[in-house]
Amino acid sequence: MVFRAQWKIKSSERLPFSKMGTLPWTMYKNDAELIAGLKSGTHAAYEQLYREYFNMVKYLVMQNSGTAAQASDTFQDGIVVLFEKVQDPDFSIKASVKTYLYSICRNLWLKHLRDHKPTRELKDFEASVEVEMEQPEDPTEKQQRIINECLNKLGDPCKKLLTQFYYFRESMTSIASDMGYTNADNAKNQKYRCLKRLREMALALI
Amino acid sequence: MELNEQDIALIDRYLQNELSGNELKVFNQRMQSDPAFADAVALQQELISSIQHAGRQHLKEELSGIGQAMVARGDLKEYTPGEGGESSQGNNIWLWVKVIIILGLIGFGSWAWLSDAWMDWFDVERPEYQHYEIPPIETDSTPVETDTTAIDAVKEADIAPIDTFYESDSMDSPAASNAQGPAIFDLNEATHFESGVQ
Numbered sequence: 001m002v003f004r005a006q007w008k009i010k011s012s013e014r015l016p017f018s019k020m021g022t023l024p025w026t027m028y029k030n031d032a033e034l035i036a037g038l039k040s041g042t043h044a045a046y047e048q049l050y051r052e053y054f055n056m057v058k059y060l061v062m063q064n065s066g067t068a069a070q071a072s073d074t075f076q077d078g079i080v081v082l083f084e085k086v087q088d089p090d091f092s093i094k095a096s097v098k099t100y101l102y103s104i105c106r107n108l109w110l111k112h113l114r115d116h117k118p119t120r121e122l123k124d125f126e127a128s129v130e131v132e133m134e135q136p137e138d139p140t141e142k143q144q145r146i147i148n149e150c151l152n153k154l155g156d157p158c159k160k161l162l163t164q165f166y167y168f169r170e171s172m173t174s175i176a177s178d179m180g181y182t183n184a185d186n187a188k189n190q191k192y193r194c195l196k197r198l199r200e201m202a203l204a205l206i
Numbered sequence: 207m208e209l210n211e212q213d214i215a216l217i218d219r220y221l222q223n224e225l226s227g228n229e230l231k232v233f234n235q236r237m238q239s240d241p242a243f244a245d246a247v248a249l250q251q252e253l254i255s256s257i258q259h260a261g262r263q264h265l266k267e268e269l270s271g272i273g274q275a276m277v278a279r280g281d282l283k284e285y286t287p288g289e290g291g292e293s294s295q296g297n298n299i300w301l302w303v304k305v306i307i308i309l310g311l312i313g314f315g316s317w318a319w320l321s322d323a324w325m326d327w328f329d330v331e332r333p334e335y336q337h338y339e340i341p342p343i344e345t346d347s348t349p350v351e352t353d354t355t356a357i358d359a360v361k362e363a364d365i366a367p368i369d370t371f372y373e374s375d376s377m378d379s380p381a382a383s384n385a386q387g388p389a390i391f392d393l394n395e396a397t398h399f400e401s402g403v404q
Contacts, residue, residue, distance in 0.1 A: 151260050198253055
C-alpha cells in the first residue's frame with residue numbers, strides 16, 4: 001500500500017479554499033523562517049525550496065554531464081540532507097540557505113561522478129557471451145532489506161508512527177494529536193508495541 | 207531472546223541517550239554480562255536505522271511529488287548562472303568595489319578632460335601651441351605722410367657748422383654750441399611732428 005503523500009501536512013497548515021489561488025510567491029520572508037518551516041517539515045517549506053533553487057541545481061548537474069532526472073534526484077537528496085541537518089539541535093548555518101543547499105548538492109553530484117567513473121572498454125582477445133552473474137549480497141544490506149520488508153508489512157499506522165518519531169523527530173504529543181491517540185503516553189505505548197512486532201517479524205526472517 | 211515491552215522501552219531510552227547515572231551503569235553491565243541482551247540492543251539499533259531509512263525514502267517520494275506538480279504548473283523560478291554563487295555579503299563587497307572603480311574612472315576622465323596638467327607628466331606638447339601661428343599685427347595700410355622739409359632744411363643749414371665744429375676741434379666754441387643746439391631742437395620738433403603729436 002502506498003503511503004499517503006500528504007500526511008506531513010497538519011490541518012493547521014492547510015489553507016482555506018478561498019485563499020488557495022492567492023498564495024504569495026514567497027511564504028517565508030527570510031532564511032530563519034524557512035529553516036524553521038523545514039525543521040517542522042511543512043509542505044510550504046519544501047515548495048519554496050523547489051521554487052527558488054531547483055533550477056540552480058538542475059543547471060549545475062546538467063552543465064556537469066548529468067541529466068534532468070539526475071538533477072531531480074540530486075536536488076531531492078540535497079533537501080533530505082538539509083532536513084536531517086536542521087533536525088540537529090546544535091545546527092547553525094553561517095551561509096545562506098541557497099549557498100548551503102547548493103554546496104550539499106554540489107558535494108552529492110561530485111560523489112556521484114566519482115562513484116560512476118566511466119570504465120574503460122576491455123580489450124578482448126577471444127569471443128565472449130553474456131553471462132548472468134549474481135553479486136553476493138552484503139549481510140548488512142540483506143538485513144536492511146528484510147527489515148524494510150517487515151516495516152512495509154507492519155501496516156500504515158505503525159510505519160507512520162515509527163517514522164514520524166525516529167526520522168521526522170516529532171514529539172509524542174504532536175504524534176498523538178495528529179494520529180488520534182488520547183494522549184502522548186498512549187502513543188508511546190503504541191510505539192513500543194509496533195517496535196516489538198517489527199522485531200519479532202524481522203527475527204523470523206533473518 | 208524474548209523481550210518484553212519494558213525491555214524494549216529500556217533499550218529505546220538507551221539508544222535515544224536518555225539513560226544516565228546508575229541506570230546507564232546497570233544497563234552497560236547487563237550488556238557486558240548478557241550477550242543475548244547485547245544482540246537485542248544491536249538488533250533494535252538496526253530496526254531504528256531501517257525506520258530512518260524508510261522515513262528518508264518517504265520524504266524523497268513526497269519531494270518528488272511536489273517537484274513534479276510544480277514543474278507541471280511552471281511554478282519554478284528561472285535561474286541565471288552567476289547571479290550569486292557566493293554569499294550575499296561577498297556579493298555586496300564586489301558590488302561596492304565595482305561602484306568605486308566606475309566612479310573613480312568617471313572622475314579621472316572628467317579631470318583629464320577639463321585639465322591639461324597630465325600632459326606635463328607624460329611630456330606631451332600641448333596641442334593648442336603646436337599649430338599656433340602668430341597673427342599679423344593690424345597696421346594702418348596708408349603710409350604716414352611725413353613732412354621732412356624742415357628736417358632737410360635744418361640738415362642742409364647745419365652741415366657746415368657741424369663740420370666746422372669737428373674740424374676746428376674746439377669744444378668750447380660758441381658757434382659750435384649754437385650750431386648743435388638748434389639742430390637738435392629742430393630734430394626733436396620734427397620727430398614730434400612726424401608722429402603727429404603737436
